[in-house]
Amino acid sequence: MSRPASAPGQAVTEINLLRYVPVDSPVHRLWAGTKIVALVAIGVAVSEKPHWYGELVVAGVVVVAAVLARVPIGAVPRFPRWFWIGVGLTAVIAGFSGGKPNLHLGGLTVGVGGLDEWGRLTFLVLLLLGLSSVLGWTTRMADLAPALSTLMAPLRLVRLPVDEIIVTSALAVRCLPLLVDEMRILHAARRARQPETPEKLREIASTLHDILVTALVSAVRRAQEMADAIEARGGVGSVIASRPRLRPAEVLTWLVTAVVTAAVVLL
Amino acid sequence: MIRLAGVGHVYSQGTPWARRGLEAVDLSIGRGDGLLVAGANGSGKTTLAWILAGMLVPTEGVAELDGEPLHQAGPRAALAFQHARLQLFRPTVGQDVAFGTPMGDPEVDDALRTVGLDPVEVRDRRIDALSGGQQRRVALAGLIARRPELLVLDEPFSGLDAEGRATLVEVLGRLRTSGLSVVVVSHDYEDADRFADRVVVLESGRMVFDEPTAEALHDGRLFAALEEAG
Numbered sequence: 001m002s003r004p005a006s007a008p009g010q011a012v013t014e015i016n017l018l019r020y021v022p023v024d025s026p027v028h029r030l031w032a033g034t035k036i037v038a039l040v041a042i043g044v045a046v047s048e049k050p051h052w053y054g055e056l057v058v059a060g061v062v063v064v065a066a067v068l069a070r071v072p073i074g075a076v077p078r079f080p081r082w083f084w085i086g087v088g089l090t091a092v093i094a095g096f097s098g099g100k101p102n103l104h105l106g107g108l109t110v111g112v113g114g115l116d117e118w119g120r121l122t123f124l125v126l127l128l129l130g131l132s133s134v135l136g137w138t139t140r141m142a143d144l145a146p147a148l149s150t151l152m153a154p155l156r157l158v159r160l161p162v163d164e165i166i167v168t169s170a171l172a173v174r175c176l177p178l179l180v181d182e183m184r185i186l187h188a189a190r191r192a193r194q195p196e197t198p199e200k201l202r203e204i205a206s207t208l209h210d211i212l213v214t215a216l217v218s219a220v221r222r223a224q225e226m227a228d229a230i231e232a233r234g235g236v237g238s239v240i241a242s243r244p245r246l247r248p249a250e251v252l253t254w255l256v257t258a259v260v261t262a263a264v265v266l267l
Numbered sequence: 268m269i270r271l272a273g274v275g276h277v278y279s280q281g282t283p284w285a286r287r288g289l290e291a292v293d294l295s296i297g298r299g300d301g302l303l304v305a306g307a308n309g310s311g312k313t314t315l316a317w318i319l320a321g322m323l324v325p326t327e328g329v330a331e332l333d334g335e336p337l338h339q340a341g342p343r344a345a346l347a348f349q350h351a352r353l354q355l356f357r358p359t360v361g362q363d364v365a366f367g368t369p370m371g372d373p374e375v376d377d378a379l380r381t382v383g384l385d386p387v388e389v390r391d392r393r394i395d396a397l398s399g400g401q402q403r404r405v406a407l408a409g410l411i412a413r414r415p416e417l418l419v420l421d422e423p424f425s426g427l428d429a430e431g432r433a434t435l436v437e438v439l440g441r442l443r444t445s446g447l448s449v450v451v452v453s454h455d456y457e458d459a460d461r462f463a464d465r466v467v468v469l470e471s472g473r474m475v476f477d478e479p480t481a482e483a484l485h486d487g488r489l490f491a492a493l494e495e496a497g
Contacts, residue, residue: 021283053442074282180354187355188322192345193409194367210356218353 017077018136027069027138030253032245033147035139038257039131045264050124054264059123061260062130069138077133087122094118145170146242153241171226182218186211268333268448269296269319274443275327275472276314288314289325289473296450297415301443303459303480305450305489306469307497312452313421315469317449320346320419345415349422351403353395354410360397361390364408378408382440383434400431407438417448424455435449436461460484470496 027035046058099113145166152162190211198204244250271294279285289311296302296319304312318330319322321337321344330337332417337344348354357363371389376386382404389401398407410418422444424432432455439462443449451463459466460481466489468476476483476492483489 016279016282016284019284023283036458072283185348185350185353188317188346189348190356191322192320193356193413195355196341214353214356218350221352 018132018160019075019135020140021075023070025068025070025138026198026249027065029132029249030138031147031242032139032143033075033151033242033244034250034253035135036144036147036151038253039135041257041261042264043128043131046127047124048265050120051267052057052120053267055120057263057267058127058259060133061256062127062134065134066130066137068135071134071137074134075137077129084234090122091118099253119235141170143176143242144173146240149241150243164247175222175226179215180217183211183215186215186218188265269294269331269337271318271328271330273293273328274318274325274330276318276323276325277327280326287472289318289469292328292472292474294467294477296417296448296476298448299316299446300465301444301447301463301480302448302450303456303463303466304450304469304494305454305456305466307493310469310496311472312469314472316346316419316421316450316452319417320344320348340417342413342493343415344419345410345413345419347407347410347418347420347423349404351399351406354406355394355402358393359390360384360392360394360405363405363466364412365395366409368412370412374412378412379405381411382408382438384408390412398431400427400435403427403431404435404438411442411447415447417450418442419450419452421452422454423451424453432457455488457482468496469491 016110042058042061046054094114094117095112098111099117101112101116103110103112148166148169149162152160153165156162190207194207198207271292272366274289274292274294275287276289277285277287288404292315294302304315306312314323318325318337321332321340324336324338329354332340332343345467357366360379361372361375364378365371368374370378374391375390379389384401384404388447389397389405394402394405407420407423414485423435423439427435439449439451443462449462451459453459456466463480466478466480466483467474475496476489478488480489
């Protein structure tokens with residue numbers, strides 16, 4: 001069965017994930033490389049062996065960084081309802097798996113080990129998104145490549161094509177909004193041709209197939225055009241590296257990163 | 268038939284990236300009417316097109332088709348995008364025109380003829396073997412096949428050669444005489460009076476000009492309004 005795609009919630013909206021918030025703050029003024037190092041160090045430490053204490057420390061860091069960066073609450077990503085339904089479903093499934101520790105409710109013993117693990121891993125994913133968001137909110141896209149060029153400089157010693165890797169990554173990140181916009185148009189174009197919302201699994205699969213194949217054809221064409229344009233301008237060239245300035249804020253951030261990373265590992 | 272009253276739209280409302288796309292637009296479009304929407308880049312033309320086609324719910328005001336909210340109009344309103352390739356979902360022309368409808372070959376051929384394509388020549392051709400202009404007309408045929416009452420076209424003439432453009436102007440004029448309301452968002456005003464009886468100009472999301480197309484073109488008022496709108 002299909003139904004008309006008409007609910008206001010289905011209106012096409014913008015996706016604002018990892019978008020720069022244009023305000024002046026101490027976090028905005030930090031060198032991009034410092035923020036990348038902090039993100040990677042804390043992210044790897046908390047992911048290596050996720051536990052509640054470590055995750056709470058990192059959650060504190062995310063909140064303090066967002067407050068210092070003067071990021072308004074409206075910038076926090078809002079997930080669609082289907083996302084939260086999916087999260088709830090996985091919680092139920094994890095809950096059924098039981099496991100220690102056990103919770104005694106009157107005469108009933110319930111194993112909440114599965115739920116505990118689910119909670120830690122789900123929170124970890126949200127924390128990693130939070131850390132990435134702080135980087136995205138406070139760092140201009142154009143500042144990332146020069147900082148990466150400095151951070152990855154040692155890899156040149158083992159003859160890795162650092163510039164090419166950075167330029168490719170930067171292009172991929174820069175093209176993300178284009179891809180999102182194209183998916184938005186594709187979704188709308190599909191609705192224009194078939195306004196009924198698919199409900200059967202087969203209809204949903206067919207819709208996804210149509211959108212993905214068309215997106216692929218379009219993306220390949222765009223990539224080819226971009227490659228031609230880069231070649232016509234003489235190749236990717238080299239990335240001009242940026243250097244950190246030894247300011248108190250930078251030193252403090254490196255220190256905080258070291259302390260937090262150590263705390264997360266040792267707790 | 269179509270009524271917009273105090274329509275405005277703010278993108279990413281409630282976030283640091285909020286920006287106004289449209290403000291206080293009042294507009295009515297009757298059956299078989301043709302409307303040209305003009306204005307500079309970023310003036311709100313595409314936002315208006317998406318709202319008229321029911322693809323975007325305005326954050327302010329009322330947008331309705333025969334008293335029903337436009338975003339609930341389903342196939343009664345259709346939007347042809349600038350990039351035609353994104354609107355083509357099937358490998359061959361015939362399959363694509365029939366996509367989403369129960370129509371057979373005779374109806375597909377009719378839709379292709381309506382947009383000025385020879386069914387015998389193009390029906391079995393692969394979409395990616397067509398020129399940009401042909402792809403645009405196939406996308407149009409696919410939309411027309413659903414028999415909408417309002418057809419909105421976003422920059423339909425961009426990238427077309429003189430012959431392709433002339434054919435499309437003729438097609439749009441013909442569609443209007445069949446009772447279809449046509450809204451064209453374009454920077455290209457040549458022969459606009461052949462497919463639009465009214466022209467509106469947008470500036471920073473507001474409608475600043477609304478006149479009959481023929482007069483506005485011939486006495487130069489349209490160009491003066493566009494120059495003033497920047």
